[in-house]
Amino acid sequence: MSRYTSPTWYKDAVFYQIYVRAFKDGSGDGHGDFKGLLSKLDYLQQLGVDCVWIMPMYPSPLVDDGYDVADYRNIIEDYGTLEDFKAVVDGLHQRGMKVIVDIVVNHTSDQNAWFIESRSSKQSPWRDWYVWSETDQKYRDARIIFLDTLSSNWSFDPSSGEYYWHRFYNQQPDLNYDNPEVQQEMLDIIDFWMERGIDGFRVDAVPYLFEREGTNCENLPETHAYVRRMRAHVEAKWPGRILLAEANQWPEDVRAYFGDPGAEEFHMAFHFPLMPRLFLALKQQSRKSIVDIMQRTPVIPPRAQWCIFLRNHDELTLEMVTEEERQFMWEEYAPEPRMRLNLGIRRRLAPLLDNDARRIRLLNALLFTLPGSPIIYYGDEIGMGDNIWLDDRNGVRTPMQWDFSPHGGFSEADALYAPAINDEIYGYQHINVVQQQANPESLWYTIRHMLSVRRNYRAFGRGTFEFALPENDALLGYWRALDPDDDAGGEPERFLVLVNLTDSEQTSGLDLSAFAGIAPVDVLTGQPWSQIDAQPYTFSLPPYGYYWLRLR
Numbered sequence: 277m278s279r280y281t282s283p284t285w286y287k288d289a290v291f292y293q294i295y296v297r298a299f300k301d302g303s304g305d306g307h308g309d310f311k312g313l314l315s316k317l318d319y320l321q322q323l324g325v326d327c328v329w330i331m332p333m334y335p336s337p338l339v340d341d342g343y344d345v346a347d348y349r350n351i352i353e354d355y356g357t358l359e360d361f362k363a364v365v366d367g368l369h370q371r372g373m374k375v376i377v378d379i380v381v382n383h384t385s386d387q388n389a390w391f392i393e394s395r396s397s398k399q400s401p402w403r404d405w406y407v408w409s410e411t412d413q414k415y416r417d418a419r420i421i422f423l424d425t426l427s428s429n430w431s432f433d434p435s436s437g438e439y440y441w442h443r444f445y446n447q448q449p450d451l452n453y454d455n456p457e458v459q460q461e462m463l464d465i466i467d468f469w470m471e472r473g474i475d476g477f478r479v480d481a482v483p484y485l486f487e488r489e490g491t492n493c494e495n496l497p498e499t500h501a502y503v504r505r506m507r508a509h510v511e512a513k514w515p516g517r518i519l520l521a522e523a524n525q526w527p528e529d530v531r532a533y534f535g536d537p538g539a540e541e542f543h544m545a546f547h548f549p550l551m552p553r554l555f556l557a558l559k560q561q562s563r564k565s566i567v568d569i570m571q572r573t574p575v576i577p578p579r580a581q582w583c584i585f586l587r588n589h590d591e592l593t594l595e596m597v598t599e600e601e602r603q604f605m606w607e608e609y610a611p612e613p614r615m616r617l618n619l620g621i622r623r624r625l626a627p628l629l630d631n632d633a634r635r636i637r638l639l640n641a642l643l644f645t646l647p648g649s650p651i652i653y654y655g656d657e658i659g660m661g662d663n664i665w666l667d668d669r670n671g672v673r674t675p676m677q678w679d680f681s682p683h684g685g686f687s688e689a690d691a692l693y694a695p696a697i698n699d700e701i702y703g704y705q706h707i708n709v710v711q712q713q714a715n716p717e718s719l720w721y722t723i724r725h726m727l728s729v730r731r732n733y734r735a736f737g738r739g740t741f742e743f744a745l746p747e748n749d750a751l752l753g754y755w756r757a758l759d760p761d762d763d764a765g766g767e768p769e770r771f772l773v774l775v776n777l778t779d780s781e782q783t784s785g786l787d788l789s790a791f792a793g794i795a796p797v798d799v800l801t802g803q804p805w806s807q808i809d810a811q812p813y814t815f816s817l818p819p820y821g822y823y824w825l826r827l828r
C-alpha cells in the first residue's frame with residue numbers, strides 16, 4: 277500500500293499550513309483566494325509536502341480571521357465559490373496531496389444565523405444553541421484565553437437581557453454542546469465537507485466544548501464523550517479521513533484525546549508543549565527542556581500520531597511552560613512589547629532566530645525527525661519575516677512572497693488585505709520563492725532536500741523514539757527506528773539524529789558498541805562516518821550542526 281492510500285497515511289505525511297487570504301490573489305482584489313491557490317499547487321508539489329491544511333474559509337465577519345464562522349456550509353466570498361474550493365481539492369489529489377480544513381466546533385460568529393435567532397428572545401427555539409445565563413458569575417474557574425483583550429468569558433446581551441458564554445472574543449459565542457441538536461449539526465457539517473472530498477479536519481479549540489460548575493471547563497469527560505462520537509461517525513462514514521485536535525494542553529491531557537483502541541478520539545493532535553522548548557533549548561544551549569518534555573510525553577495508541585510544528589498563524593504560545601521559562605522566552609525572543617501577545621510571542625520563525633540560517637535549518641532538522649508528522653507554516657520554507665506593527669496576530673499572516681515584482685507577486689491590486697513585508701532584511705525584494713529557487717544553497721532547497729530524504733524512510737513518521745544522550749548536554753541525540761514487521765514492510769531502519777544546540781563546535785561520545793562494525797551514513801549528504809568499534813564512538817559537531825545518521 278502506498279503512502280497515499282494507506283489508512284494511516286497521516287503518519288508519513290508532511291503537512292503545510294495555508295492561510296488562503298495570504299497565499300496568492302487570483303482575482304486581483306488584494307485578497308488571496310482559491311483561484312490563486314490553485315495556480316500554486318505545483319509549487320507545493322515541488323516542495324514535497326503531502327497534505328495541506330486550509331485555515332477557515334467560511335463566510336465570516338473576520339473578527340478572528342475566520343475562526344468566527346457565520347455560515348458553515350459556504351465559502352467566504354472573497355475566497356471564491358464552492359466550485360473554486362472543489363477545484364483546489366481535486367487539484368491537490370491529482371498531484372498526490374491531501375487536504376484538511378479547519379472546523380470551528382466550539383463557537384460561531386455572533387453574525388451566524390443560529391446566534392441571531394438565539395439572541396432574538398428567550399423563547400427562541402434556537403435559544404438553547406448557545407450558553408446563556410442570568411448572571412456572569414458562573415464557571416469562575418475557567419481561565420481567560422485572550423488575556424490582552426478580555427476581562428470575562430461572559431458578555432451581556434442587552435436585547436434579551438442575559439449573558440452569553442464565550443472562550444474567545446465576545447463576537448464568538450460558544451455553542452451549547454448539552455443541546456443534542458448542536459451535537460448533531462456539527463456531524464452534519466462534517467459530512468457536508470467530507471462529501472466535497474476533503475481528507476479530514478483540523479478541529480479548533482477542542483478542550484472547551486462543555487462547561488461544568490466547579491471545573492476549569494477544559495477537557496471534561498463530556499467533551500471526550502462527544503469526540504468519541506465524532507470519531508465513530510467519521511470512522512463509519514469516512515474511513516481513511518482524519519481528525520486533528522487543536523488542544524493546547526500538557527502531553528498527559530492531550531494523550532486522552534487520542535482515546536484508546538475501541539474508544540478512539542482523534543487521529544492526530546498537536547504537540548504544543550514541545551514547540552517553545554525547541555526555542556528554549558537554543559537559548560539555553562542545552563537539551564534539557566526538550567528531554568524533559570519528551571520524557572513527559574506518554575506513549576500513544578498505534579493509530580495515533582503527534583503533529584509537530586515550529587510556528588503557526590497564532591502567537592508562539594507560552595501557555596505550556598513554567599512562569600520562569602515564560603519570562604525567559606519573552607526576554608530572549610520578544611524584547612519589544614509589540615512582539616508579545618496574550619501569553620505568547622507574535623513573531624515568525626526566521627526573525628525569532630535572527631535570520632541565522634544555521635539555527636533555522638537546525639530547528640527544521642529537528643522538526644522533520646522528532647516523533648510525529650511535521651507541519652510547515654506557509655512562508656517559513658523561505659524564511660519570511662513578520663510585521664509587528666500590524667495588530668493581533670496579523671503580523672505573521674502577511675502576503676506570501678513569490679517574486680521580485682510589486683507586492684512580492686502576491687497580487688496585482690494596489691491595496692492588499694495587509695501590506696507585503698517590505699523591509700531591508702525580510703522584504704520581498706530580498707526574500708521570495710524565485711530568488712530561493714535560483715539558489716541551490718537556499719533555505720527552500722534545504723527544506724525540500726530534507727523532505728525528499730525523509731520520504732525515503734518511514735522511521736521518522738512511524739518509528740520508535742529513544743534518547744541517545746552524549747555526556748555533553750549541548751548535544752541532543754536520539755534514535756528513530758522501525759522494524760519491518762511494524763506494518764511498514766521492507767528493510768529495518770535505524771537512525772541516530774545528532775544536533776549541536778550551540779554556536780561553537782562540540783565534541784562528545786556515545787557507547788555504540790552494540791553496532792560495532794557498522795559505518796553510519798549521514799543520509800542528508802551521503803557521507804559515511806568512521807566505522808564503529810568497541811570503544812566509545814566520538815564525534816564533533818560544528819556550530820548548530822545536525823546529522824541524520826543511518827546505521828545499517
Ligand code: NOJ
Pocket residue numbers: 340343344380444480481522589590
Ligand atoms: C485557535 C486558532 O488557532 C486561533 O487562531 C483562534 O483565534 C482560536 N482557536 C479561536 O477559534
